[in-house]
Amino acid sequence: MKNNENAVAPAMESTETIRAFQFHAPQADLDDLHRRILATRWPEKEPVNDNSQGVPLAVVQALAKYWADNYDWRKVEAKINSYPNFITTIDGLDIHFIHVRSKHENALPILITHGWPGSIIEQMKIIDPLTNPTAYGGKAEDAFHVVIPSIPGYGFSGRPAETGWGPERIGKAWVELMKRLGYDKFLAQGGDWGGLITDVMAVQSPDNLLGMATNFPCTVPPEVNNAAFSGLPAPDGLSGEEKEAYDQLSFAYKYVSYAFIMGSRPQTLLATADSPVGLATMFLDHDQKSLELISRVFAGESEGLTRDDVLDNITLCWLTNTAISGYRLYWENKYPFVAPFGVKVPVVVSAFPDELYQAPKSWAEKAYPKMIYYKKHNKGGHFAAWEQPELLVEDLREGFKSLR
Structure with missing residues (x-):
């Protein structure tokens, strides 16, 4: 060494x-979580057949059903x-x-x-x-x-x-x-x-x-990051691999609206501290690729994550009541996310x-x-x-x- x-x-x-x-969660808290999941008031199905409007209703309902009927917090x-x-x-x-x-x-x-x-x-x-x-x-x-x-x-x-x-x-x-x-x-x-x-x-x-x-x-070089964030064409001179990374980043910036509201108005998201299914929906919509993966998981496919993996993380946040305090890190941050x-x-x-x-x-x-x-x-x-x-x-x- x-x-x-x-x-x-x-x-x-x-x-x-x-x-x-x-940590030992009080049983009363787990019982309350179960009650709140069952009491979720559902909206109508989204009028699109993809993720373009956010987390599909079917995915969240499958998550809620498993959460209420099969999930066991005591294991994790x-x-x-x-x-x-x-x-x-x-x-x-x-x-x-x-x-x-x-x-x-x-x-x-x-x-x-x-x-x-x-x-x-x-x-x-x-x-x-x-x-x-x-x-x-x-x-x-x-x-x-x-x-x-x-x-x-x-x-x-x-x-x-x-x-x-x-x-x-x-x-x-x-x-x-x-x-x-x-x-x-x-x-x-x-x-x-x-x-x-x-x-x-x-x-x-x-x-x-x-x-x-x-x-x-x-x-990400600052000029590339700025162009991707602004939805501009890729700067000249990028290699094929760099252009592919630029396209990925440009696409990602279109679907991180959660970061903008957490970075400016985290307290406004108070409803996710009151509704476990609301909290889960917020967590699932981190990025499009992760949402696609988790959607497949709750459709019964085998992935790097299991249904329990996904719910372990959400349930910890719920039981510790740290949804809003977690969002505030976006408000505190003054750095660009991917720049050197x-x-x-x-x-x-x-x-x-x-x-x-x-x-x-x-x-x-x-x-x-x-x-x-x-x-x-x-x-x-x-x-x-x-x-x-x-x-x-x-x-x-x-x-x-x-x-x-």
Whole structure:
């Protein structure tokens, strides 16, 4: 291991600053959720036969029927509680996190950040393969110590009562969290908000990050991003791969209306804190490719996600009443979502085809001048750890080999 021998010698958690945590939803809350699902007032079917007006009624009704008749929250609750969960107060706010140490010598510490509409549930599929690689087709030298925090306002973390909890402040809190655990130097990975937060953290705290990985690469040249956002023709001089990425991004910008209202009027979406089916509909409409995937799941097809996967994440948000506080991150954010940040640390890039855009290697090389690994996948979408955990784990193992 190079230049980071002290990074994997975490201090024992102090009971004074870090508290063990488990979550047990009151049965009354689950009963209330069931009642509300059954009481949903449905509109008429949309007058189109595609997703152009949003989430189709049939998809939401199939989701609601399964939610009410077959879904069991206690299964995922037990899975969450099977990992070491903790809460610590940073910058005046309670921060929840999962922290699993590997048994293998020289394991590298890695902090992994989820996005919206997400939670720590997104990353639970990759915890065991990362911490215990020999049981999942890897070698002992592939091991990581894994820390997965809940973003402020999400899941079990505190809901900010003041403004200012944007990506910069979250990045600083993550560095403090890792130092508190004894990791002065560490790796970081993320997708969606987690990707953006990781880029910001790498720029703010390069001395703390040994390297970073992202499945939501921030690589789009500003002039390309501006043209895609404005619906203009692609700029001249793009390669075939870059033009394809431009077309993907231009298409994605047409279907992210949720981001505009959350970025300007998050409190106006109060109804999604009152209706579980309303909340589910909001979550399903993140992007067209994810909606298509989830629609197939609730039509009975086998995909990277199951019906339980989808509802685990929605139900966690419902039970913690974090819909509105989660939306507010869009209001707090002042950064473009996919433009480069000026990251100078080593970077691992995972480019999935059904992401908002599949980052071309040419853009990634310019955005991340110290890129040490790039993989263009032929399957997978926006929620990589959730949908394609094996592929993401392989990228992390292979990508960070040179830093050990």
